[in-house]
Amino acid sequence: MNLRKIVHGTWMAFCVFLLVSPALFFFIWMLSLSLKYEIDNGAYPPILIPERIAWKNYAGVFESNNFLLYFKNSIIVTGGATLLALMVGVPAGYGIARMRATKSAMVIMIARMTPGLSFLIPLFLLFQWLGLLGTLVPQILIHLVVTVPIVIWIMISYFETTPLELEEAAMIDGATRWQVFRNVALPIAKPGIVVAFILSVIFSWNNFVFGIVLASRETRTLPVAVYNMLSFEQVSWGPLAAAALIVTLPVLILTIVAQRQIIAGLTAGAVKGG
Amino acid sequence: MASVTIRDVRKSFGAVDIIKGVSIDIQDGEFVILVGPSGCGKSTLLRMIAGLEDISGGEIRIGSRVVNNVPPKDRDIAMVFQNYALYPHMTVAQNMAFSLKLKRSPQGEIDERVARAAEILGLKPLLERFPRQLSGGQRQRVAMGRAIVRDPQVFLFDEPLSNLDAKLRVAMRAEIKALHQRLKTTTIYVTHDQIEAMTMADKIVVMHDGIVEQMGAPLELYDRPANLFVAGFIGSPAMNFIKGNVGSNGFKAESGQTFPLAAAPAASDGRPMVYGIRPEHIRLTDEGVPVEVVVIEPTGSETQIIVRPAGERDKPVADHSSAITCVLKDRIAARPGDVIRIAPDPKSIHLFDESGRRV
Numbered sequence: 001m002n003l004r005k006i007v008h009g010t011w012m013a014f015c016v017f018l019l020v021s022p023a024l025f026f027f028i029w030m031l032s033l034s035l036k037y038e039i040d041n042g043a044y045p046p047i048l049i050p051e052r053i054a055w056k057n058y059a060g061v062f063e064s065n066n067f068l069l070y071f072k073n074s075i076i077v078t079g080g081a082t083l084l085a086l087m088v089g090v091p092a093g094y095g096i097a098r099m100r101a102t103k104s105a106m107v108i109m110i111a112r113m114t115p116g117l118s119f120l121i122p123l124f125l126l127f128q129w130l131g132l133l134g135t136l137v138p139q140i141l142i143h144l145v146v147t148v149p150i151v152i153w154i155m156i157s158y159f160e161t162t163p164l165e166l167e168e169a170a171m172i173d174g175a176t177r178w179q180v181f182r183n184v185a186l187p188i189a190k191p192g193i194v195v196a197f198i199l200s201v202i203f204s205w206n207n208f209v210f211g212i213v214l215a216s217r218e219t220r221t222l223p224v225a226v227y228n229m230l231s232f233e234q235v236s237w238g239p240l241a242a243a244a245l246i247v248t249l250p251v252l253i254l255t256i257v258a259q260r261q262i263i264a265g266l267t268a269g270a271v272k273g274g
Numbered sequence: 275m276a277s278v279t280i281r282d283v284r285k286s287f288g289a290v291d292i293i294k295g296v297s298i299d300i301q302d303g304e305f306v307i308l309v310g311p312s313g314c315g316k317s318t319l320l321r322m323i324a325g326l327e328d329i330s331g332g333e334i335r336i337g338s339r340v341v342n343n344v345p346p347k348d349r350d351i352a353m354v355f356q357n358y359a360l361y362p363h364m365t366v367a368q369n370m371a372f373s374l375k376l377k378r379s380p381q382g383e384i385d386e387r388v389a390r391a392a393e394i395l396g397l398k399p400l401l402e403r404f405p406r407q408l409s410g411g412q413r414q415r416v417a418m419g420r421a422i423v424r425d426p427q428v429f430l431f432d433e434p435l436s437n438l439d440a441k442l443r444v445a446m447r448a449e450i451k452a453l454h455q456r457l458k459t460t461t462i463y464v465t466h467d468q469i470e471a472m473t474m475a476d477k478i479v480v481m482h483d484g485i486v487e488q489m490g491a492p493l494e495l496y497d498r499p500a501n502l503f504v505a506g507f508i509g510s511p512a513m514n515f516i517k518g519n520v521g522s523n524g525f526k527a528e529s530g531q532t533f534p535l536a537a538a539p540a541a542s543d544g545r546p547m548v549y550g551i552r553p554e555h556i557r558l559t560d561e562g563v564p565v566e567v568v569v570i571e572p573t574g575s576e577t578q579i580i581v582r583p584a585g586e587r588d589k590p591v592a593d594h595s596s597a598i599t600c601v602l603k604d605r606i607a608a609r610p611g612d613v614i615r616i617a618p619d620p621k622s623i624h625l626f627d628e629s630g631r632r633v
Binding site: 163165166168169170171172173174175176179183184187188190 | 324325326345346347349351352353355356357359361362363372373376377420424
């Protein structure tokens with residue numbers, strides 16, 4: 001009996017390991033690359049744990065590039081795109097959920113499914129005409145294409161699970177439509193808003209296509225900056241991996257910290273709470 | 275406080291008529307219960323009075339004001355919902371104060387009113403708790419507290435006790451009734467439980483299929499039901515119905531047995547009719563109609579017996595068509611299969627014609 005339990009446990013562990021390994025190895029290898037000198041990176045057989053740790057890769061990222069500027073750019077673009085998306089998306093999601101406006105929801109879904117590149121050319125021309133190129137505004141605005149639908153869709157499904165009686169009770173208590181939203185629907189939807197916020201941050205932070213087209217040298221975001229470290233003559237894997245890890249880190253931390261909230265938010269309404 | 279007048283009110287969802295012309299007069303301070311089976315339109319009617327549903331036709335007045343197009347917030351009503359609908363992110367005190375805050379009442383007045391409501395309902399120790407930290411009965415009380423702090427013209431209750439266990443339900447029933455006697459606010463209360471209706475109401479409105487079947491004082495409905503539906507709905511266990519026709523020496527049932535009648539209605543000879551007798555109006559005697567015992571259910575204070583005309587022993591259990599329920603004060607020694615004799619009290623007979631109307 002005990003042996004069976006051990007065998008079963010080992011088997012489970014193996015299966016889990018097998019499933020997670022692609023993602024895990026990717027990260028471990030990236031970490032390894034970022035800590036190795038160039039000579040070790042090209043070695044055969046490959047070296048996973050180097051004898052000498054190349055901290056200079058990390059130092060180099062901050063020295064050679066204007067990395068802090070790009071970090072700041074990324075925060076402004078992601079922050080702006082997420083906040084605007086929440087301001088637009090939360091009330092929109094509420095309205096669509098309450099009015100059962102499924103057609104509007106579909107239109108938003110289509111906007112999300114359309115390749116970002118098809119928005120880019122007309123918007124590029126528009127921003128050029130408005131003289132906004134060279135600022136961060138175009139990137140913030142175009143990131144809304146990604147963030148607004150995410151927020152709306154998460155909020156629709158969240159608001160659909162919150163009981164209507166609460167809002168009816170508020171209406172009878174003397175609340176106007178806006179007060180019902182502000183004082184009752186919104187506070188109850190806090191877990192949903194957190195999930196929408198996090199997913200919106202992740203998608204916006206990692207976005208590369210819009211940045212590569214719209215960003216100038218001064219307005220690059222982090223993913224674009226990492227891309228620009230690739231040169232034609234030679235790929236220096238160490239600094240590249242270090243930069244990529246630094247870019248991933250904020251999102252990684254955010255995800256780990258908010259993991260429980262995300263799961264709670266995504267499964268909200270599955271079980272009726274007391 | 276105010277009267278509520280409902281005049282020929284209708285409600286349709288698309289082509290489906292939910293409420294088909296209902297008129298009810300509710301006096302100032304009256305406790306009226308809308309009762310009926312699921313889907314009879316009672317909750318819809320209550321929601322129309324609250325302003326949560328549009329009115330397709332007719333008129334609803336609160337006091338002298340027609341409220342058909344008045345939004346819920348301006349109707350000066352308070353409603354207690356079946357699932358309580360307490361705001362989960364607010365404490366008990368905040369829940370109760372919410373409506374007063376919206377009205378921008380001064381803080382002193384809010385505190386005073388919340389304290390008074392908490393006092394009446396015994397909620398003082400719970401004021402700083404959140405709804406999730408309360409039991410079902412406490413939540414129910416907070417929901418009532420939220421209603422009474424506002425001192426509204428009308429209280430609306432939508433099946434407020436159906437989520438509570440049986441014991442608590444009985445206790446809360448008495449509490450709501452006592453509260454009404456204290457506050458004397460006009461109250462409209464919806465339930466599907468006819469015992470709640472009988473015990474609490476000044477006036478019961480029995481609804482079925484979108485119409486009012488009968489309204490009146492509880493005992494009036496019990497003693498003189500206007501039709502078969504009301505007769506079957508009010509009273510527990512339900513009234514026994516026996517099909518047959520009126521003969522010269524009593525009521526001839528389809529099973530061939532003759533049941534006693536006090537006085538045969540005029541010109542009723544030979545017509546098919548329904549003979550109604552409440553289980554508690556049947557006695558055991560030596561000269562009664564012979565029947566066979568199917569089930570005996572002793573509850574301690576009384577004994578409920580289900581019987582069938584003798585000779586119908588092999589009928590399936592689920593076939594209730596000829597079963598008669600008797601409720602006896604005494605404990606009896608009979609067993610299933612025994613033949614006993616029952617005698618309905620002739621003064622307590624109800625006769626209904628073919629269309630189900632009382633004769």
